[in-house]
Structures are given as structure tokens and as C-alpha cells.
Amino acid sequence: MPEYDEQALRGDANNSWQPWSLRLQGWVQEIDALELDLPTFSIVSGADRLHAAVTSQLSSIRDYVHDGEEVFEGIARALLDNAIEYMEMEDYSQEEIRRVETEMDSL
Helix, strand or coil, X not given: CCCCCHHHHHHHHHHHHHHHHHHHXXXXXXXXXXXXXXXXXXXXXXXXXXXXXXXHHHHHHHHHHHHHHHHHHHHHHHHHHHHHHHHHHCCCCHHHHHHHHHHHHCC
């Protein structure tokens, strides 16, 4: 059976993938907070078409970033889940396993 390092799995989940997930989540929140109603955007003739294009692109970017955030969180969860499985196979204490489950619950 291959050797697993549950600390490395946990570290990668908590120090790499989850922080990136949270960063992308922040970007989604920033996009959602943008107020781009047409009068604020511009009153120049034809601005309505530009406004529609910009808001459409922002929506696409938001969806793309949101999907990435979910993928990164999913990777973090998978790493923690693997760490738990390894810990169970290696007969770690329930307290140690519960700590990792708590980490996963906080994602």
C-alpha cells in the first residue's frame, strides 16, 4: 500500500486550494457589488449597447470565477476526505479524525 502523508494532504487543502477558493469567492462578491445602472454608466448616445455588452461580459466572468471557486473548494474537500480515509485506515484516534472533519465542515 502506498504511503500517504495526511499532514501534507491537509496542508495542501488548507494552505493552497481553500485560500484560492476564498480569493475567487471575494472576486465574485466584488463583481456582484458593482453598480452599473445605465445612467451611472454613461449618458452618451449608444451607451446602452456598450452597457449591455459590459454587463453581459461581467456576468460571464462572474460565472467563470464562481465555477473556479467551486472547483478549488472541491479539491480542498477531496484532499481532506482522503486524509480522513487514510487516518481511518491507520487507526488514528477519533479526536484526530474529528479535527479534520471540522476543517472540512468549515470549507
